[in-house]
Amino acid sequence: MxxxxxxxxxxxxxxxxxxxxxxxxVRRGMNFDLVDKRTADPIGYRKINKVTGKEVASEHITRAFEYAKGQYVMLADEEIKRAxxxxxxxxxxxxxxxxxxxxxxxxxxxxxxxxxxxxxxxxxxxxxxxxxxxxxxxxxxxxxxxxxxxxxxxxxxxxxxxxxxxxxEVVEDSAIDAPATAKAAGVTTRELQMAEKLIADMSAPWDPGEYHDRFREDVEALVERKVKAGRTHLIEGEAAPPKRLAAPTSTEELAALLKDSLRALPPSERKRKPVPKRPAGKRSDTKSVAKRARAQGR
Missing domain, CATH: 2.40.290.10 (Ku70; Chain: A; Domain 2)
Structure with a gap:
């Protein structure tokens, strides 16, 4: 619980x-540390005075609110708490x-x-x-x-x-240009019907377990390979960038894309199949990777 x-x-x-x-x-981002690539020594965080370029001790740092360009009111933590x-x-x-x-x-x-x-x-x-x-x-x-x-x-x-x-806190959307209606965009009834059919054919019950953070999993797999290979800096060939699909520029192109999308779905697979789940024990664990790295003297 x-x-x-x-x-x-x-x-x-x-x-x-x-x-x-x-x-x-829960937020599960990838946390990366900064290190010196020559020695793998960790890089610390320094608080620098932007005018003098000198490091400032924590006891000399306070919060301030910029009420006008370049004009500040200093606020102590105790004052903020009372407010x-x-x-x-x-x-x-x-x-x-x-x-x-x-x-x-x-x-x-x-x-x-x-x-x-x-x-x-x-x-x-x-x-x-x-x-x-x-x-x-x-x-x-x-x-x-x-x-x-x-x-x-x-x-x-x-x-x-x-x-x-x-x-x-919500940005006003009135300045963003987008057609207000299907008619204003030139969408025909036939195109709308084909789009609705495509949506129906690709529809399935919502199951969050079907979706994974692929970026996190790929980075963890990369770390795993590097650990197993020792302190190597060799990385397998880069993946080709995803192909960008051009937006249809005419009614004929849009209709053709909708038709092709419908044809691409075999009758036996019209309903979306669940994405195969990663077998138990196959998902890499960041902590276990770190332990293996320390065991190998990294």
Missing amino acids: PRIIWRGAISFGLVHIPVTLHAAS NVESTQTVEITTFVDQHEVPFVFFDTPYYLAPDRRGSKVYTLLREALVRTNTIAIARVVLHTREHLAAVVPLGRLLILETLRWGE
Whole structure:
């Protein structure tokens, strides 16, 4: 079970629902260290004064806010803490909106909300009410000493707390040029029907297990090969760059591409097949690679 981030409550009107908050996502990027390629010595991080070029000790560094070009107000950590919103550990629901009314671009980070301290009944009541009315709750919540806008969304047997971006954080899209309708773009009814058929033929149930971070797996495989080969710097030939597909420039080209796409799907394979999962024990582990590297004297 994911660790509990905090215990608090969902609050709307006079209703108080005891809940626990759990992380619902994890970031798994590739972390690379900087080293001197001549000696493999690690390269440290130095804080440099951009004017003098000299290194600055940590005790002489503070935060500052640039209120005008080149003009700063210095802020001590204690001042920033006093300015922060006090953590109430309450998901304070302010309104309910239709579940399709909030665009995806506003959604940021998900968390699991679980019932706590005999709050199962009222928790279930809120979840089922949201499902029956096809609504989600908009709320305010303080996480990590910062206030967030959030949405409480039913998902199966759980409620999800999804932090939202503030309105000023979402870039206005009115300046981006794109046809507003199919007619404005010159799309014909026949082309639209073929595109819909192609989508139907390629459709399958959502299974996140079918998808993997191929970049991470390829880099881990590369590290594995280098470890097995000793401290060699020889790398197998580079893969050819992916072929860029030109966008169709006419109705005839678009229709031909749609037809070719439909023909390319054999009748027996019209439904998308699951991507083969990596057999157990085959997926390389970064930590195990590091251990083997140390064992070989790297």
